[in-house]
Amino acid sequence: MYKRTLFNFIALLICYLSYAQTYEVQYTSSYNGKVLTEQPPTLVWADAKENFILNNTIREQKSDYPFEITKVEKPSNTIVSYAFLKPGEIISSPDAESVGKQNFELTNETKKILGYNCKKAVTKINSNTIEIWYTNDLKITGGPSVLGQNLGFVLEVERNKNSLVTASSIKKIKKTDIGPILKGSIQTTDLLGYKDLLWKSRFTTLKVFENETINFSDESKSDEHIKKFANGTIILKKIKFPAIKEGENIFAEIKQQSNGDAYDRTGTVFFIPQDKASSFFDGLEKGAKTLPVYENGNGKQYFGVAATENYSPAVEMMRFFTAFGIQKFNHIQLKGKDWQTISPYRQDITELKPSLSEKELWIALLSGIMIKAVIK
Numbered sequence: 251m252y253k254r255t256l257f258n259f260i261a262l263l264i265c266y267l268s269y270a271q272t273y274e275v276q277y278t279s280s281y282n283g284k285v286l287t288e289q290p291p292t293l294v295w296a297d298a299k300e301n302f303i304l305n306n307t308i309r310e311q312k313s314d315y316p317f318e319i320t321k322v323e324k325p326s327n328t329i330v331s332y333a334f335l336k337p338g339e340i341i342s343s344p345d346a347e348s349v350g351k352q353n354f355e356l357t358n359e360t361k362k363i364l365g366y367n368c369k370k371a372v373t374k375i376n377s378n379t380i381e382i383w384y385t386n387d388l389k390i391t392g393g394p395s396v397l398g399q400n401l402g403f404v405l406e407v408e409r410n411k412n413s414l415v416t417a418s419s420i421k422k423i424k425k426t427d428i429g430p431i432l433k434g435s436i437q438t439t440d441l442l443g444y445k446d447l448l449w450k451s452r453f454t455t456l457k458v459f460e461n462e463t464i465n466f467s468d469e470s471k472s473d474e475h476i477k478k479f480a481n482g483t484i485i486l487k488k489i490k491f492p493a494i495k496e497g498e499n500i501f502a503e504i505k506q507q508s509n510g511d512a513y514d515r516t517g518t519v520f521f522i523p524q525d526k527a528s529s530f531f532d533g534l535e536k537g538a539k540t541l542p543v544y545e546n547g548n549g550k551q552y553f554g555v556a557a558t559e560n561y562s563p564a565v566e567m568m569r570f571f572t573a574f575g576i577q578k579f580n581h582i583q584l585k586g587k588d589w590q591t592i593s594p595y596r597q598d599i600t601e602l603k604p605s606l607s608e609k610e611l612w613i614a615l616l617s618g619i620m621i622k623a624v625i626k
Contacts, residue, residue: 272297272426275405276306276419277394282412292415295426296392296403299324302428303394309427316451319432322349322392322399329396331444332432335451340436343444349399354382363405364420371401381408388420458487458613463509464517477612479534486522486531486614494607499600502568504615506593508578516571517617523562524611530554530564531612564614565605568597572617 277292278285290307303320307313315337321330327349332342354371361368361383368383384393384402393404394415405417439447462476462485470482477486494500502519522530533541533554541554542561555563573593575582580589599606 271390272423273388273390273392273403274421274423274426275392275394275403275417277415278418280414280416291418292394294392294394295423295428296390298390301392301399302426303396304431308431311431316448318448319428320396322396324391327399332436333444333448333451335447338434340432340434341444341447342436342438343441344438345441349396352397352400354398354401364417366405366420368405369402371398373397378409379411382406454492456489456491458489459485459615462615464615464617465509465511477534480616484534484614484616486534486612488610489613490610491606491608494603498603499598500603500606502597502599504568504570504595506570506572506576506595507591508572508574508576510578511572511575514571514574515617516569517615518566519568519570519613519615520564520566521606522564522612522614523605524609526562527560529562529612565602567599567602567613568595570595 273294273296275294275296277294279289279292280286290305293304293306293309295302301322301324303322305313308317308319313334316333316335318334319332321332322328323330326346328344328346329348330342330344332340334340352373354373357370357372359370361370363383363385366385366387368385370381370383372379372381374380380397382393382398382401382404383406384398384404386402388403391399391402393399394407394417395404397407398404405420407415459476464482464485466481466483468481470478472478475487478484479486504519506517528541530541538553542556542558544552544556546552554561557563570593573590576589576593577591580591582589
């Protein structure tokens with residue numbers, strides 16, 4: 251009787267230890283057979299209760315913001331996405347449906363990965379053919395992505411025969427390091443709200459003008475924030491740009507509404523370099539003829555358009571035009587026509603990065619009409 255009780259206790263203990271076992275799995279990424287050394291290895295912590303998908307840079311708390319961690323709750327296979335937007339600001343969104351909607355073609359192909367017996371399953375997502383290799387030897391489910399979370403433990407994912415994520419090490423651990431990472435207040439939102447906040451967090455937005463009226467009027471005057479010239483058809487504001495890292499893109503955006511002009515006209519957004527003794531701003535303050543003159547032989551003189559040793563001309567960032575009566579004349583009704591209330595423009599100006607990064611510059615908007623503009 252004593253031996254039987256002891257045997258049952260040991261069996262229960264082994265079963266409990268098996269159930270409570272936590273694994274740490276590292277994955278290496280490669281493309282066309284070449285290991286992507288610039289990518290930190292994917293890291294998965296998994297047990298019978300939940301999985302966490304992250305990478306080693308996040309684990310070491312050295313990742314740039316924003317970054318994400320994915321948790322898979324079991325047995326419901328609920329995916330909880332966590333986005334770290336900036337220090338102290340974390341959002342999350344649950345998804346209890348997507349894993350259950352995954353469809354795989356289960357094959358008879360097998361192979362061993364790190365000594366574990368694996369089976370192959372195939373799925374298609376949009377135009378991508380994805381093959382996953384999973385094992386049931388670990389007795390728990392998991393993997394480097396949400397794919398195959400209900401099949402077994404995914405040790406390899408291959409997309410279109412050229413992109414490969416494969417397990418490079420598997421070890422048992424006593425506990426994960428998720429506690430110090432996933433801490434503090436977490437704001438829960440819906441999936442679309444989550445994606446929107448994450449997308450916006452990837453941008454640093456510098457608001458230059460907001461609801462600023464540009465028009466030809468003797469009443470247009472400068473104030474402590476906005477400079478106005480040419481009877482209000484040129485407005486300027488000084489902006490300090492942050493350091494712009496390699497690989498980051500820059501966009502100029504303007505949203506325009508009519509404030510009374512009923513015609514299509516053009517406008518321009520430009521900046522005034524401050525790297526030399528004289529600038530285009532001096533011409534605005536003191537008159538165009540104080541700027542260096544350029545003559546091309548046609549008998550006319552052009553002031554402030556060509557660079558000299560002591561002068562840099564203004565640099566255009568984007569052009570736009572004002573469509574007829576945006577917002578102002580929307581009361582005019584035509585059958586089958588719906589008027590727009592705002593006219594947006596967006597221009598990639600990444601090529602101007604050397605002239606903008608860590609510089610304090612005058613940003614200017616020129617238009618010969620009456621409009622309301624927001625530029626960032």
